[in-house]
Amino acid sequence: xxxxxxxxxxxxxxxxxxQAKRLLGKKFGRAYKCxxxxxxxxxxxxxxxxxxxxxxxxxxDLSPEECLEICL
Numbered sequence: 001x002x003x004x005x006x007x008x009x010x011x012x013x014x015x016x017x018x019q020a021k022r023l024l025g026k027k028f029g030r031a032y033k034c035x036x037x038x039x040x041x042x043x044x045x046x047x048x049x050x051x052x053x054x055x056x057x058x059x060x061d062l063s064p065e066e067c068l069e070i071c072l
Contacts, residue, residue, distance in 0.1 A: 002028060002058040002067050009042065013052040021056050027070050028058035 008016040
């Protein structure tokens, strides 16, 4: 199982999360479970937009190293 945390605070944040799940699905197969999308305020540098965050779960036989390489 592969669990990937996703987040964006630039541009069309929601569209970026949807696109990320779609592109990851092309590499790992359709996500079998996804969390809701959550809004979180920025921390550290307060002069930036809030974040939209989500988590996607994929079933894969790839090694952690192979998964990381694909994600990067």
